Amino acid sequence: MFGTFNSSDVGHALGLIDHSASLLAYTNLTSWQGPAATSAKNRRAQLVGELHNLRVEVYQLRALVEDIEVLAAQLRAGAVL
Amino acid sequence: MSSWLWVRDGETKVDSSQLVSAALDGQKASSLLIDAQVMLQGGAFFTAPLLGSEQWVELMESTLGGEYLALVAELRPLAAAVAQSAGQMATTAGQFATWLGQAALIYASAESGAAQLAALTVALGGTSSLSTPPSTVAGYARLAGDYLSQFLHRSQEAPTLGLEGQAHMQNLAQQLAGGGPGGFTAVAAGAALTWGRVGDLFSSKREGVVIVGPDGTARWSTRSLFMLSTFLPISSSEPAKTKSGRTRDAVRLLTDIRLSSPVSADRANPAKSVLSGFEVLPKTVTPMRASTLLSRIEKSRAASDVGQIQIMKHVNRAGTTSWSVVLSGTQSWLPGAGNPQDMESNLQVVAGQVSDQEVAAAAAMEMAGIRPGDPVEIVGHSQGGAVALALATNPALSKQYNFVSVLTAGSPTGTLRSTRTLPVLNLENLADPVPALDAAASRRGKNTVTAYFDPREIGLNKKLTAHSLGTYVEALRQVEVREGLDPMTKSIEEWQDKRIENMGFTDETASEVIYFDTTRVR
Numbered sequence: 001m002f003g004t005f006n007s008s009d010v011g012h013a014l015g016l017i018d019h020s021a022s023l024l025a026y027t028n029l030t031s032w033q034g035p036a037a038t039s040a041k042n043r044r045a046q047l048v049g050e051l052h053n054l055r056v057e058v059y060q061l062r063a064l065v066e067d068i069e070v071l072a073a074q075l076r077a078g079a080v081l
Numbered sequence: 082m083s084s085w086l087w088v089r090d091g092e093t094k095v096d097s098s099q100l101v102s103a104a105l106d107g108q109k110a111s112s113l114l115i116d117a118q119v120m121l122q123g124g125a126f127f128t129a130p131l132l133g134s135e136q137w138v139e140l141m142e143s144t145l146g147g148e149y150l151a152l153v154a155e156l157r158p159l160a161a162a163v164a165q166s167a168g169q170m171a172t173t174a175g176q177f178a179t180w181l182g183q184a185a186l187i188y189a190s191a192e193s194g195a196a197q198l199a200a201l202t203v204a205l206g207g208t209s210s211l212s213t214p215p216s217t218v219a220g221y222a223r224l225a226g227d228y229l230s231q232f233l234h235r236s237q238e239a240p241t242l243g244l245e246g247q248a249h250m251q252n253l254a255q256q257l258a259g260g261g262p263g264g265f266t267a268v269a270a271g272a273a274l275t276w277g278r279v280g281d282l283f284s285s286k287r288e289g290v291v292i293v294g295p296d297g298t299a300r301w302s303t304r305s306l307f308m309l310s311t312f313l314p315i316s317s318s319e320p321a322k323t324k325s326g327r328t329r330d331a332v333r334l335l336t337d338i339r340l341s342s343p344v345s346a347d348r349a350n351p352a353k354s355v356l357s358g359f360e361v362l363p364k365t366v367t368p369m370r371a372s373t374l375l376s377r378i379e380k381s382r383a384a385s386d387v388g389q390i391q392i393m394k395h396v397n398r399a400g401t402t403s404w405s406v407v408l409s410g411t412q413s414w415l416p417g418a419g420n421p422q423d424m425e426s427n428l429q430v431v432a433g434q435v436s437d438q439e440v441a442a443a444a445a446m447e448m449a450g451i452r453p454g455d456p457v458e459i460v461g462h463s464q465g466g467a468v469a470l471a472l473a474t475n476p477a478l479s480k481q482y483n484f485v486s487v488l489t490a491g492s493p494t495g496t497l498r499s500t501r502t503l504p505v506l507n508l509e510n511l512a513d514p515v516p517a518l519d520a521a522a523s524r525r526g527k528n529t530v531t532a533y534f535d536p537r538e539i540g541l542n543k544k545l546t547a548h549s550l551g552t553y554v555e556a557l558r559q560v561e562v563r564e565g566l567d568p569m570t571k572s573i574e575e576w577q578d579k580r581i582e583n584m585g586f587t588d589e590t591a592s593e594v595i596y597f598d599t600t601r602v603r
Contacts, residue, residue: 005123005160016117017167020110024174027106034093036184039569047170047177054170057163061124064156071149075140 007069010062017058021051085538086560087187088572089523090530097193100185101204107178108206114171121167124160127153183511186244187533191522195248202241211245214252221253242547243509247517254520265520266432266496273428276416280425283417285603290421290437291315292390292444293598300444301602304435310477312444367395367592371506371577372557374405375490378462378550380594383412386419388599390442392449398589403456403485404449405584406472408442410463410491410550419600422464430467431496431519438468441599443478449595451482456584458486462550463515466492470505474498485583486576490553495521500529504579507531508556512547528579530572532560 025048029041140146182205189197199211215221254265281287289303292312300312368374381389391407413423421437429436451457459469466489473484474497487505494507496519507523509516511533516523523531534556536547545552560570 005127009120009123013117013120013167016113016120017170020113020117020170020174023106023110023113024177027103028099029103031094031096031099033095034090035088035568035571036093037095038571039567040181040184042568043177043180047173050173051170054163054166057159057166058121061121061156061159061163064152064159065124068149068152068156071145071152074145075137075149078140078143078145 005065007062007065010058010065014055014058014062017051017055021048021055024048024051085535086567086569087184087533088530088569089187089191089525089533090572091525091527092572093188093525095184095188095192097185097189097197097201100181100188101201104178104182104185104205107174107181111171111175111178114167114174118164118167118171121160121164125157125164127156127160183241183535186241187511190244190247191525195251198244198248209245211248211252214249218253218256221249221256224249242512243514243517244511246514247520247522250517250520269428269432269496269519270434273425273432273434276425276428280417283415284419287437288602290441290444290599290601292441292448294445294448295596298448300448302440302444304437304440307435307440307443308477310443310481312447363594365393365592365594367586367590368393368405369581369586370557370561371488371573371580372554372561374407374458374460375462375488375550375557376554377405377407377594378409378460378465381407381409381596383409383420383422385413385415386600388412388420388422388438388441390445390597390599392445392451392595392597393592394449394595395584395586395590395592397585397587399585399587401456401585402452403584403586404446404451404458406442406446406457406459406469408438408459408461408465408468410461410465417603419603421599421601426468427464427518430464430471431493433496433498436468436471437601438464438599439471439475441597442468442472443475445595445597445599446482448597453481454483456485457482458488458580458584459484460488460490461492462490462553463492463548466490466507467494467497467519470494470497470500473503473505474500486580488580490550490557491515491548493517493519494523495519497524499524499526501527503528504576504583505529506573506576508553509533510536510547510552510556512536513552515548528576530576532573 024044027044029037029044032040141150185201185205186198189201195211195214199209202209203212210224215224251265254268257264257268277287289301289306291299291301293299299315301315302312306313366373368377377391377393381391383389389409393405393407395403395405397403409422411422411424411427413420416424418425421441426436426438430439446457459473461467461469469487469489470492472478473487484503487503488508489505490508491510491513492507493516505526505528507529509523509531523529525531536552539556539559541552541555545555560573563570
């Protein structure tokens with residue numbers, strides 16, 4: 001209903017973000033030990049945490065879009081009437 | 082968080098292939114986030130397609146329509162913000178992937194050699210000149226020209242130049258030496274001999290090195306005498322006897338040195354610059370920070386025929402004396418130089434041989450009055466760092482002096498003796514090919530830390546080349562600013578803590594500096 005933007009797009013974006021977070025979270029760094037490894041693993045944990053925060057924001061965006069879609073449907077129904 | 086510093090120390094263990102897989106995962110994550118950003122961006126430009134008919138206009142003016150428009154107004158900035166966040170995360174994930182890839186290349190270069198470095202570079206999506214290495218020495222000469230051009234013109238943008246250069250050097254050394262054990266050092270030793278002979282032809286035969294202190298006292302020694310820990314005093318009444326039996330007028334020799342010396346306060350009247358003993362020494366700041374110590378090298382001056390070595394004397398509140406030996410990098414690149422900080426010394430050092438600069442530094446230490454048991458640290462840039470490690474790991478000197486710390490910056494130290502006990506910090510710029518000139522990665526010891534940095538990431542002055550002392554000083558300063566914030570700096574902080582403790586530095590430590598001039602006798 002929004003042309004190029006609707007809740008499916010947001011859902012798709014959410015899937016991409018989830019996939020991205022999984023790739024980073026589960027990438028294998030087990031063989032790496034030492035101070036640089038500690039730094040890298042901390043950095044990865046920070047990245048995954050930031051992606052989780054982004055995910056929460058995208059959920060909020062999706063809820064908003066869905067509200068708009070419901071209202072738009074009601075308006076369209078009113079127009080038909 | 083630091084994204085530019087890598088530390089390789091005794092604790093490091095890694096499978097570099099695994100890091101490449103992780104880097105590829107990171108690249109993919111970044112790509113997915115870019116796709117997500119593009120999708121979310123659509124919401125930022127959303128326009129309500131509802132104002133086209135009279136009925137819609139009427140509906141939009143209703144309560145429900147007003148609510149709808151309010152939600153749309155809320156949608157745009159939220160979608161824009163979320164899309165922007167996704168874009169930033171894509172950038173961060175991409176940087177993380179680059180970071181992991183860089184680590185993989187550093188470790189592969191250090192642990193597995195040229196073939197693995199080439200394979201991993203290609204696996205990361207790059208191209209490597211190592212994939213098709215030159216098959217002739219002439220090919221390597223052309224390659225060296227390319228490297229020199231990159232080094233001079235865009236070295237800050239070529240962060241793996243040092244790693245690739247090192248691998249090429251390994252390949253070249255194998256070709257020249259038939260791949261035998263110790264191949265590179267044998268090649269370097271041969272080159273050192275040839276270089277020295279060419280120098281003898283250009284000027285005259287080398288007959289040792291003279292070291293002159295600020296009070297005008299002088300020592301003469303040779304690489305052979307150094308093996309016997311012998312540094313002969315020379316003065317106006319005791320001319321230096323050279324190997325060939327010729328004698329030189331010591332006064333004339335010393336005057337020549339003083340006249341040409343960059344140290345001389347008054348070149349027109351060299352006698353005025355000669356102090357009476359070491360009682361009158363320039364006071365200086367105690368190098369509590371490693372960057373202050375390293376930047377001390379800037380104070381040394383040199384000419385093509387005369388070099389300079391600084392020795393700092395520190396006395397703390399308890400009266401304990403400690404010393405810093407400060408060594409510059411290469412000053413003369415042509416054969417036949419009088420300054421022992423030259424290419425001949427470079428070749429000798431990487432060949433694992435005693436160099437004239439090592440002889441000069443050892444003589445200066447004796448002349449400065451360093452006593453057995455006094456803590457001694459050595460710092461050096463480029464050749465100076467290699468000589469620093471050679472001195473500190475020299476078995477005879479280790480018995481004579483209490484070496485407690487070594488700092489090298491941009492130095493080829495891979496072929497030198499390793500040390501298990503001495504705290505060593507090697508700093509290497511990834512874009513600097515000079516540490517690679519020994520065709521080997523720095524040795525890994527229990528107390529040796531090698532820190533690599535990417536010059537693009539630390540906002541360096543673009544006028545500085547990858548190898549310049551200023552580049553290394555700035556990198557160390559940034560490590561010090563990050564103190565306590567980044568786990569990557571832990572190893573460097575530990576080295577610095579040991580250094581301060583071993584040197585006995587306190588807030589009330591007083592420091593002086595002694596300058597020694599050095600020149601070859603020809």
